Amino acid sequence: MLCPDCSATQKSGQPLNGVLEVEWKGTPESENPLDFLPVERQYFPAIPVGNTPLWHPENLLSKYGFPELYLKDDGANPTGSLKDRASFLVAAFARKYAIREVVVASTGNAGSSMAGVGAAAGLKIKLFLPRTAPPAKMIQALQYGADVVLAEKNYDQAFALSLEYSNTHGGMNRNTAYNPMTVEGKKTVSIEILNQLKKAPDHVFVGVGDGVILSGIYKGFRDLLQLGRIVKIPTVHAVQASGSAAIYRAMESGVFDGKPAKTVADSISVDVPSNGHLALKNLKDFDGRCITVTDEEILSAQKELSSDCGLFSEPAAAAAYAGFLNQKRSLDSGETCVVLLTGNGLKDIGSAAKNIIIPEKAVNSLDEIS
Numbered sequence: 001m002l003c004p005d006c007s008a009t010q011k012s013g014q015p016l017n018g019v020l021e022v023e024w025k026g027t028p029e030s031e032n033p034l035d036f037l038p039v040e041r042q043y044f045p046a047i048p049v050g051n052t053p054l055w056h057p058e059n060l061l062s063k064y065g066f067p068e069l070y071l072k073d074d075g076a077n078p079t080g081s082l083k084d085r086a087s088f089l090v091a092a093f094a095r096k097y098a099i100r101e102v103v104v105a106s107t108g109n110a111g112s113s114m115a116g117v118g119a120a121a122g123l124k125i126k127l128f129l130p131r132t133a134p135p136a137k138m139i140q141a142l143q144y145g146a147d148v149v150l151a152e153k154n155y156d157q158a159f160a161l162s163l164e165y166s167n168t169h170g171g172m173n174r175n176t177a178y179n180p181m182t183v184e185g186k187k188t189v190s191i192e193i194l195n196q197l198k199k200a201p202d203h204v205f206v207g208v209g210d211g212v213i214l215s216g217i218y219k220g221f222r223d224l225l226q227l228g229r230i231v232k233i234p235t236v237h238a239v240q241a242s243g244s245a246a247i248y249r250a251m252e253s254g255v256f257d258g259k260p261a262k263t264v265a266d267s268i269s270v271d272v273p274s275n276g277h278l279a280l281k282n283l284k285d286f287d288g289r290c291i292t293v294t295d296e297e298i299l300s301a302q303k304e305l306s307s308d309c310g311l312f313s314e315p316a317a318a319a320a321y322a323g324f325l326n327q328k329r330s331l332d333s334g335e336t337c338v339v340l341l342t343g344n345g346l347k348d349i350g351s352a353a354k355n356i357i358i359p360e361k362a363v364n365s366l367d368e369i370s
């Protein structure tokens with residue numbers, strides 16, 4: 001999966017060395033994002049991944065005076081997160097090469113996604129989850145029929161166990177960044193944004209943990225640039241939780257310090273971002289920005305998205321919107337901004353519950369309510 005020479009110098013506690021990238025050659029047969037992927041269409045399972053809605057939320061447009069603000073709702077994917085884009089390509093790849101089992105470590109969404117998409121593809125899924133994963137994500141994976149193993153410590157441990165498993169038992173490992181199809185599969189979101197807007201946006205905001213979605217967004221725009229479909233790569237804003245900001249710190253210091261992460265946004269809670277090197281390179285090469293937002297900003301952005309536009313996102317997704325709110329003063333209000341909402345709010349109701357008031361008592365008659 002990795003470049004053998006580069007990965008030979010791998011140090012523990014550091015992002016993966018030698019992550020491979022797919023190289024684009026030729027011209028796609030159509031504008032359908034599937035025609036930009038390295039596996040032929042006939043291998044993709046019959047589950048409708050992608051084509052997620054692009055919202056133009058009138059209440060927020062007028063509230064902040066950004067007429068060209070859009071929300072891309074990737075929580076509308078079949079298993080409720082953008083991870084389906086990667087799982088879809090991984091499943092097609094496995095089918096093309098007659099691989100029957102896929103092994104994956106996940107903080108929750110990648111696992112439930114691979115389980116669901118894998119079910120549609122007729123694949124066997126072995127999933128390693130940290131014991132602390134939100135229950136909904138684990139239950140989702142079990143519903144889809146995955147074989148789930150809980151890691152006692154954290155995601156980093158689940159990652160190591162899954163690699164040991166696929167190395168000794170076989171099966172294809174889908175770990176994020178490690179399997180090059182994960183970055184490649186996620187690029188379809190950029191192609192869809194171009195198709196939906198009929199132009200490239202000026203800014204894209206995205207919540208960042210391992211930096212794979214970020215690199216997927218860049219890969220999509222880079223392919224489009226190479227094909228002459230766009231003239232410039234949009235400014236991508238990588239939004240990290242202030243308690244899980246390894247890429248933000250590495251942008252400043254050049255090193256990944258491995259500091260333990262802690263944030264309410266579990267899907268972007270990462271000590272050592274597995275795709276840190278590529279994420280950093282993309283941000284530097286294309287003038288991307290990396291910013292942090294606090295857990296309070298994330299939960300308040302999540303609440304605002306829900307109550308102002310009817311879009312319920314999980315905290316890691318709402319982090320992208322918190323990033324937009326945090327940065328909007330530095331943007332030109334006429335610019336086109338796309339906020340990528342990567343996962344559905346029902347996946348982690350425990351976090352959402354922190355910022356609402358749940359009625360305490362039940363009533364028998366209307367006389368009891370004020």
Ligand SMILES: *Cc1c(COP(=O)(O)O)cnc(C)c1O
Pocket residue numbers: 081082083109110176207208209210211212213214267268314316317342343344
């Ligand atoms: C995985 C995930 C992210 C972050 O993606 P990375 O590739 O780890 O940076 C953000 N939001 C949601 C909902 C996710 O599931």
